[in-house]
Amino acid sequence: MSDLTPLAEPAPAATPYDWIGGEPAVRGLVDRFYDLMDLEPRYADLRVLHPSTLDGSRDKLFWFLSGWLGGPDLYQQRFGHPRLRARHLPYAIGVRERDQWMACMEQAMNECALDPLLVTRLKASFANTADWMRNRGV
Incomplete structure (x- = not known):
């Protein structure tokens, strides 16, 4: 009889934040x-909606995604409830902008080599949120 025990399967990540790889991986994705x-x-069309320098946008998305993915609520600690739709109302967001946001995020996730299963799940969640952000029909 052997005293070796079989290796256990690795435990799944507790949150998408952990699954991605925590802070450095979320920052890399953003x-x-x-x-x-x-x-x-x-x-x-997506780029023109943003300021000339993207530093502030990078930080805000990083802070938001950290909490949204189950990590630290960095955005909420700084600004309170995200109120995503209200904060985006000043910007004309239609189908084209939504689709560009989704394509850009999908490309970023793929280039950052995220787990394909995680990418599939995140795409579904991102798609719901991105569509909800639309404030014009086209």
């Missing part, structure tokens, strides 16, 4: 998202 938005012409 940075890649904004790098792509700044560099890729196909995201031009």
Whole structure:
């Protein structure tokens, strides 16, 4: 009889924040998202909605996603409830902007080599939120 016990399967991550890889991976995802938005012409309609420098946008999305994914509520600690729709009402967000946001985020997730199962789950959640942010029909 052997005194070796079989290796247990690794426990699943407790939250999507853990699954992604915590703070450095969330920051990397956000940075890649904004790098792509700044560099890729196909995201031009999305880019024009943002300030000339993306530093503040990068921080706000990083703070928001940290809490939204189950990590520290950095955004809420700084600004209170996110009120996403209300905060985005000043910007004309239609189908084109929604679709560019989704395509840019999907490209960033893929380039950051996130687990494909996690990407599938996040895409569904992001799609619901992105569609909810629309404030014009086209």
